[in-house]
Structures are given as structure tokens and as C-alpha cells.
Amino acid sequence: MKVTLGFRELCTGGAGGIILLIASSLLAASPVVDNVRASQRPGTGLVDIYFDLSDADGDLQTIEVAASGDGGLTYTIPCVTLSGAVGSGVTLGTGKHIVWNAEADWGGNYVADSKVRVTAQGPQGQPLSLEFPWSSLLNS
Numbered sequence: 775m776k777v778t779l780g781f782r783e784l785c786t787g788g789a790g791g792i793i794l795l796i797a798s799s800l801l802a803a804s805p806v807v808d809n810v811r812a813s814q815r816p817g818t819g820l821v822d823i824y825f826d827l828s829d830a831d832g833d834l835q836t837i838e839v840a841a842s843g844d845g846g847l848t849y850t851i852p853c854v855t856l857s858g859a860v861g862s863g864v865t866l867g868t869g870k871h872i873v874w875n876a877e878a879d880w881g882g883n884y885v886a887d888s889k890v891r892v893t894a895q896g897p898q899g900q901p902l903s904l905e906f907p908w909s910s911l912l913n914s
Contacts, residue, residue, distance in 0.1 A: 803830035805894040809868075812890045819877020825892050826868040827859075833896035836862045839872060840893070843885035851888075852879040864894075 810825040827835060837860045841851035855875035864870070872892075 803896075805829040805833075805835050805896050807892050807894045810890070810892050814876070819875060819881060821874040821876050821890070823872040823874060823890055823892065825859075825870050825872075827864065827866050827870050827894055829866055829894075829896055831896065831898075832866065833898070834862070835864045835866070835894045835896050837864045837870075837872070838893045838895075839874060840891040841874075841876075841880075842889040842891070843883075843887070845887040846889045846891075849891060851876075851883075851885075855879050 806826075806828045808826045808828070810823070812821055812823045814821050823839065827837070829835060839853045839856055839860060840849035841853050842849045843851055853874055853876075855878040856872055857875075858872040859865075859870040860872045874890075
């Protein structure tokens, strides 16, 4: 016998559909981003970003980078020219490294109160971010 549940049955708990959905969401572990540090290479527009990444489920993570010029109130500095442990499919571990070519994205600008934010999100967990301040951006 084949049983097909429609949207109505799932929303009303038919065959435990909604309960199973909630339970699987609650069991999914959020990733942990820790030990974030960033520094601009002297005389260049390259920013090295290092971080540690863990997840109790062992899932591959999607990593995003954002930058702020106002101490973390907003994250509007473009961060698109990135390489390394960024994007989808990033493995867990310590000392993960991203290189941001800030000169290509935001050349000629300087801010004294900058922060970089690294965000990790697994396939089921909630995203987690950690910020790191550094004192100069593109002061080359």
C-alpha cells in the first residue's frame, strides 16, 4: 500500500510529518567559527583572514566574508574577490585561510575602525558568525 501525504497532512501533523521536520531541525548542530584573525599584508591590498571551523555533525560548510568600516554597525564594504577556504564545500579544521583582495574590491579607501566577519552555515544548521577588528584597511 502506497501512502501519499499532501501539504495539508504535513501541516496538520499527518503521519508525524511536521513532528519529524521539527525534530530533524532541532538535532542539526550549528557550526562553530572561532579564533578569527585578519591582517593586511604590508604594502599590498591583500587581507589574510584565518579562522578555525568545527561542526558536531561533521558537515561541509558554506563560508561567507563581510567587512565593516564603522566598527561592525553595518557590513557594506564589498568582499567579492576572495580565494581559499570560502564559498561552499569548505572542510572543517583549524587555521583555515582566506585571501581577500580588498584593493580590487575597495581600492583607495581607508577606515580606522574596520571589522571582518566570517559566517559559516552547514546544510541544516543555523549560520554562525564571528567578527575580528583590525586597525587599517588599504593604507598602502
